[in-house]
Amino acid sequence: MPAIPPEPPLSDTERLDRLRLIRTENVGPVTFRHLLARYRTATDALQALPGLARRGGRRRPLAVPTTAEAEREVAAVRRAGAALMVIGDPGYPVRLAAIDDAPACLSVIGDPALLGVPAVALVGARNASVNGCRLATLLARAFGVAGYTVVSGLARGIDAAAHEGALATGTVAVLAGGIDVAYPPEHTDLLRRVADSGAVVAEMPVGTVPQARHFPARNRIIAGLSLGTVVVEAARRSGSLITARRALDQGREVFAVPGSPLDPRSAGCNALIQDGAALLIQDADDVLAVLRAMPEQVRNAGTPAGVPAGVLHEDGPGWRPLDTDDSTRRRVLDALGPEPLPVDELIRGCQLSAPIVATVLLEAELAGQVDRYPGNQVARRLDPPA
Template sequence: MARASQERPEPDSRRPLSEAERLAWLRLLRSEHVGPVTFRQLIARFGNAAAALEALPELARRGGRRAAPRIASAAEAERELEAVERLGAWTLGLAEPGYPEALAAIDDAPPLLILKGRRALLERPAVAVVGARNASTNGRALARSLAGDLAGAGFLVASGLARGIDTAAHEGSLEAGTAAVVAGGPDVFYPPENRALQEAIAERGLLVAEQPPGTEPLARHFPRRNRIISGLSRAVLVVEAALRSGSLITARLALEQGREVGAVPGSPLDPRARGCNLLLRQGAILVEEADDLLRELAGQRAPLRPGRLREAPDAPEPAARDDETHASARARAAVVECLGPSGVAVDEVLRRCQLSASLVSLILMELELAGRLERQPGGRVALIGASD
């Protein structure tokens, strides 16, 4: 299956965030309507999180919001960092050493990860093993075996800790190296029956969360979790999946991120095999044993390069042209006209509007901060209503 190009800029030198920077990053990330893409754009435009926080009210006003957006306080950020520390976990920023390079290479990489477990596992290349929640007995056994073999070959096996195939994949790779990406907070056990497994992974594997402690997983959190699973990984292996399933969403995200996709074939009479068979017809790697995937990965090119994200409080961005700094009402109206309730690719917005990429990026950022724009997986955006 063809992979998208993943050419990224050379990364800036990475360094640990200072205590003040980490607090500002967390405040910015937890502020209203600031998602991963907008976070990255704000840092690029203003040079550091503290300056971006000051700019939020004006940017939201330009996007059409009357009331100022809610900005997370320093006290709130401090409480979250203390809660993370009490769990025995830690935060890792996108600009810091040790942040997984494959994940850093995607446009909507989480600015801050919450991690618990064995730090050394972050250094390994990862492969995702995902599939149906209502998996068959044979599917679970195969997932357990494949995951164990992949971990034994030196890969970190990533999955989503869901019932069925995910659970089997974690069980098979727990001792050799597994990472569970959870949709809620790192201290929330979901599904409840996997509590013991989640606790074991947090001790002997690696637990990965994007949401703050105490966050119960909601429906919108699962696609976001899926893009982390595929983003962490060199390849996504689907063991069983129906035609309409989260596993196929993860596979689609993997392709958009430039990853390999593999699938285990199954009987056309089994609905749980139809998603995998569809992926195979579309060119996915046919996987019956771990070596089928390992051979493909052995010839893969050098690690993906992470995109730029830097803190530069003493060296702000060079001044942009006037049309890139302040969007005119006409330009903003042109962009809004290109949007609708259904997601559209940003590249398509650029084509329709015939405006510079930097100007469109600014307008989309302003609309998002005003609560009028939703960013969807795969680099798509949708208009979601009027401002407050």
């Protein structure tokens, strides 16, 4: 598949409208991407939102930020010492843009060029052992010397050790909250040092204090920026395993360090290896050998096609949502329950075309009738808004 030519630079109006679109009620990263694929500009997508939501069953208007509100958010990002990057900007990392639920916008402090360098994610337990932290530091240092940026989440334990090990060569910290909120608070100094020598990124608006629901979203960015994810010490229900699963969903490599069966901090890593989801590694060379064997275009662009950031295609240029009737909408929504269902299975079960199902889901999500989940899955909301 040939590389697709990059889009022209975004106008100031389009950049602001992309920020307004992602901050709109019921518009998540996947819906944002579908809207841009269909309408090509955020300006046109914003104009289409009311009609789409009404067809999905929405009675009251969607909450859409004004241009002035978007301008205030951009100003707040600047006051925090950061720059705002939206999908479609020339500097938006191609590897991250390749995932289905790429963040529509990122606040960045430090060197944004690091986001495009071949990278390795290094994650693990917050209550890590001394040996686990030591190994994470050694791995990070070796990856950096080999020319790879180290990406992690600034958490206690393995994350912090990974950042420390890669400070001299380049590391990226992905925050669960706003770009101006250090979490945990004791890592304020580490955050400053990462920003000074590397880069810090955040998807959430300035001032957002991280909540539990923010961390899985943060983890998909860690995996999405990286060619592969290395897990050092992770319990069976560890957040690090969420990062590993997201990496697998994104078609990226996963590596795990084995540990004692008697140590619950290694149970998650051992399970990844046992299930065949991760390659067993003992040192950095085991990881580097796999990364070096990747085709150069994959290592440099993160996708075999080399698709530039911001290029969003769905069923051809200028494709628009199809007309659907009430019986078709009921047919799709009645096939959904509270448990996430792959969209491909939904299409087969409804015996409708993919564009028709995609249109119904788009309208239903804007109306608050369905939720999207990783792995191109959807579920019916039990308590949709009026």
